[in-house]
Amino acid sequence: MGKPTGFIEYLRELPVDRAPQERVRDWKEFHHHMEEKRLRNQAARCMDCGVPFCHTGKLISGMASGCPVNNVIPEWNDLVYRGLWREALDRLHMTNNFPEFTGRVCPAPCEGSCVLGINNPPVTIKTIENAIVDKGWEEGWILPEPPKNRTGKKVAVIGSGPAGLAAAAQLNRAGHTVTVLERADRPGGLLMYGIPNMKLDKREVVERRIKLLEQEGVKFICNANVGDNVEAQLLRKDFDAIVLCTGATQARDLPVDGRSLKGIHFAMEYLTVSTQAVLNGGADHSPIHAKGKDVIVIGGGDTGTDCVGTSVRHGCKSVTQLEIMAKPPMDRAADNPWPEWPKVYKMDYGQEEAAAKFGADPRTYLTTVKRFGADAQGNVSEVVTVQITWQKNDKGQFVPVEVPGSEKSYPAQLVLLAMGFLGPEQMLLKDLALEADPRSNIKADHGKFTTNIKGVFAAGDCRRGQSLVVWAINEGRGAARECDRYLMGTTELP
Incomplete structure (x- = not known):
């Protein structure tokens, strides 16, 4: 613990983002870097707690509490405070194999369980993590480290x-020959096409790490x-x-009247073609576009949120979520300790x-869709909604109940379904005769x-269901460890 009084002396401070009016005119990342002195002050706020909950990585009430990859956060906070980058x-x-990913897109469950956060704003763990790895790339410290010896074993990673x-x-680090098969035109999966460029830059961040893996011997x-x-x-x-x-890519649908109208798309379809257009020469070439x-x-x-940010950049006439x-609530409720x-x-980007x-x-909250309306050409033209309340049924479960007389119509020429995912697509499971759990x-x-x-x-969302990038990294590392044990009889992978 570099500065015992750091959490008293320094207030929580985050990097300044680019102004919304400026950043919506391009697809570049919107976070500015924080100067080193201020970063070291933020690291000094870490208390090196006797029981540091920030790296526990447990599920509490169905949600992540602490870092799922068990980052030893107090240790690298202390090193940053001392300038030992x-x-x-x-x-x-x-x-963590990819802190430049988690430092940008993880919601930071570590900060939600920071002990300082009991009665003060928590340590800016995510900002410091991102600063560490970005400095590593800038200084040339992150270099290919191919294994010294190969085992002769071949492993296929699908996805x-x-x-x-x-x-x-x-x-690959264990010495196996690894081939990664990806069904899209570029590797990266969710990181490449499920997250927009302004949140996670594809060429400067994702492709940079993939090229490093290739230099270490991984084949894509x-x-x-x-x-x-x-x-x-x-x-x-x-x-x-x-x-x-393979992820959990089977999107949850909305089977209401008018669902088959043109102009209604799954969110991931919209985000994928938008990013492809950005990478292939310009966002205006996207086949699904929100302009006007x-x-x-x-x-x-x-x-x-990503659909909202993408629609605004496309130049939409209006956007309603x-x-x-x-x-x-603005603060933790009594049942959310x-x-x-x-x-x-909170307002996301x-x-x-x-x-x-x-x-x-x-x-707009406590709202669900009743039906979609059409124009004369079979395009969606409106979304009819109804307000709901949550009430307990006879089994004690909370269910949505419509509020009488609360119907409302919204004009719409583009509708994006972002209601989560039901699990992995089933074709591969059937081909390999894999057993599925009750959630598919x-x-x-x-x-x-x-x-x-x-x-x-x-490993990842195809096993646990829709979850966080950091849980996927946890599971990928764990599956690699057990796969190595299967191949070699023992393993030294963490």
Whole structure:
């Protein structure tokens, strides 16, 4: 603990973001860097608690509390305070393969369980983490580290999202020959196409790390859709083990009248083609575009926010975000105590941008969709909603109940469904004869990651369901460890 009185002397401070009115005119990342002196002061706020909850990585009330990859946060906070950036980077990489990803897109459950946060604003852990790894890249400290010896074992990793990349990195580090199969045209999975460029830069951040993995010996094959143009059973013959990291890409639909109208899309479809257009020469070339349209985003969460931010950059006429849940309180409620994740109201970047352009937070709470209306050409033209309340049914479960007379119509020429995901697509599970759990995810215990098929492992959202990038990295590392143990009889992977 470098400065025992740091948490008393320094207030919580975050980097200044680019102004919303400026950043919506481009697709560049919107965070500014913080100068080193201020970063070191923020690191000094870490108290080196006797029981540091920030790196516990537990589920409490169904939500992450503490860092799921168990970053040793107090240690690298102390190193940053002392100006020992290289040592801080080494300590960070011990537990997290990709801190430049989590430092940008993780919601920071570590900060939600920071002990200082019991009665003060928590330590800016996410900002410091991102600063450490960015400095590592800038200083040239992050270099390829190919394994000194190869085991002769071959492993196929299916899917190149955060779980797949983490599994590939760890298995390659153990000396196995790793091939990553990705069905899209670029590797990165969710990191490439599920998160917009202004939140996670593809060329400067994602592709940089993928190139490093390639230099370390990992092979990537794109446009390889296992179960379609790649036969799943042949992979079992060609490889000594398979790690499935396909994600939970089966989107939740909204089966109401008018769902088949043109102009209604799943959020991930919209985000994918938008990012592809940005990378291929310009956002204006996106086949799904919001320019001049009234946009309705159905669903909250990060994906809904990303749709709002993308729509504003496209030049939408208006944007409204519908949420079925109630508006969160400004402070922790009595039934949401520390160290649970704080379910409090906040404006994320997309809502900030919409408010700057249109004058108000675009979210409407306790609202659900009744039907979609059409124009004469079969395009969506309106969204009819109704207000709801949450009441207990005869089983004691909270269910939405419509408020009589609360119907409302919103004009809409583009509707984006961002209501979460139901699990992995089932084609691959059937091809490999994999067992599924009651939620349709691949059945494999956390910690073991073994499926019912010998030599086939599962990790990330395809195993646990829709979750955080940091949980995916946790699972990718864990599956790599157990896969290595299966191949070699023992393992030294953490």
